[in-house]
Amino acid sequence: MKRRAPDGFTLLELLLAISLLGMITAAIMGGIHLGRRSWETTRASDALDEVENAMRATSGLVAKSFVFTPDPTQVRGEGMPPVFLGSPQGCRFVMLSEGGAQWGGLILAEIGLDNGPNGPELAVWTKVYRPKDGLSAPRGAMKKTVVLAGVSGLELSYFGAQQAGGRAAAWEGQWRSANLPSLVAIRLGAKRLGRIIEVDTRVAPRQQ
Numbered sequence: 001m002k003r004r005a006p007d008g009f010t011l012l013e014l015l016l017a018i019s020l021l022g023m024i025t026a027a028i029m030g031g032i033h034l035g036r037r038s039w040e041t042t043r044a045s046d047a048l049d050e051v052e053n054a055m056r057a058t059s060g061l062v063a064k065s066f067v068f069t070p071d072p073t074q075v076r077g078e079g080m081p082p083v084f085l086g087s088p089q090g091c092r093f094v095m096l097s098e099g100g101a102q103w104g105g106l107i108l109a110e111i112g113l114d115n116g117p118n119g120p121e122l123a124v125w126t127k128v129y130r131p132k133d134g135l136s137a138p139r140g141a142m143k144k145t146v147v148l149a150g151v152s153g154l155e156l157s158y159f160g161a162q163q164a165g166g167r168a169a170a171w172e173g174q175w176r177s178a179n180l181p182s183l184v185a186i187r188l189g190a191k192r193l194g195r196i197i198e199v200d201t202r203v204a205p206r207q208q
Contacts, residue, residue: 047192048199054122054148055188055199058111061124062184064095065205068106068129084205085135086158086175089113091184094129096206105129108137113154114144122148122188152189152196159183180205 067083085092090112097107106129114123125142158181161169175181187200 043193047190048197051148051188051190051192051197051199054190055186055201057147058122058124058188059184059186059201059203061095061109061111062091062093062186062203062205064097065093065180066096066106067180068094068131081134081178082176083135083178084175084180086156086172086181086184088155088157088173090154091156091175092135093180093205094135108133108135108142110139110142113151114146116146116149118149119191120151121146122151122154148188148190150191152191153187153198154189155187157185159185 065084083094090110092108092110095107095109097105108127108129110125112123112125113120115121124145124147125139126145127137127142130137158172158175159169160172160175160177160179160182161167162172162175162177162179169182171185172181183202183204185200185202187198189196189198191197
């Protein structure tokens with residue numbers, strides 16, 4: 001009479017099954033880890049691109065700053081009114097518009113921080129330049145465009161000589177002059193992915 005083979009797996013078959021299962025699990029986990037790393041790298045790259053694009057837009061506006069002719073009624077005994085107002089947290093100036101989505105001619109522009117629904121945001125305020133108003137138009141009368149949300153900081157400094165025949169050109173934290181600064185340094189930071197991303201640049205305003 002034939003002997004019946006015992007039910008179940010042999011030790012060798014069990015070891016082979018465990019080995020195959022381990023190899024499959026390792027391959028799956030490796031793919032998941034690689035996919036996660038790729039996703040995180042893409043997110044970090046997108047966050048950096050967002051901040052850099054905001055910096056390019058901001059510096060592009062500063063590069064268009066223009067020395068305008070003030071209204072004669074603004075000229076007082078102390079001399080010509082300023083054509084560029086700068087502080088560590090922003091600047092205001094007149095820029096030359098090239099048309100497109102904006103108006104043609106001269107535009108009064110301000111770059112600075114404002115409080116948004118999710119915290120500080122980098123914004124630009126624009127308005128058609130009126131000689132009688134100079135640089136004094138209130139923000140409420142200007143069109144606001146949000147450039148970047150979730151901003152952690154904005155810092156500007158200005159290089160040049162604020163008065164003709166005055167002290168030598170130097171970096172300043174404030175600028176109030178009838179001359180444009182030779183250079184404007186901009187540092188912008190934003191909170192992204194649990195950390196702060198900072199970019200900086202230097203831009204030369206238009207010198208007529």
